Amino acid sequence: EILFYDLVNGVIKPTSVKKWYAIRELLKS
Numbered sequence: 001e002i003l004f005y006d007l008v009n010g011v012i013k014p015t016s017v018k019k020w021y022a023i024r025e026l027l028k029s
Helices: 017-028
Strands: 003-008 011-016
Touching: 003 017, 011 017
Parallel strands: none
Antiparallel strands: 003 011
8 A cells, every 4th residue: 555654743654545535634624
């Protein structure tokens, strides 16, 4: 599974595509 990298609280961590899209949807609302 392709991973994106999120910067959270100054910590870079791998984030799965599904989680990344879920976060994007939450930010849109």
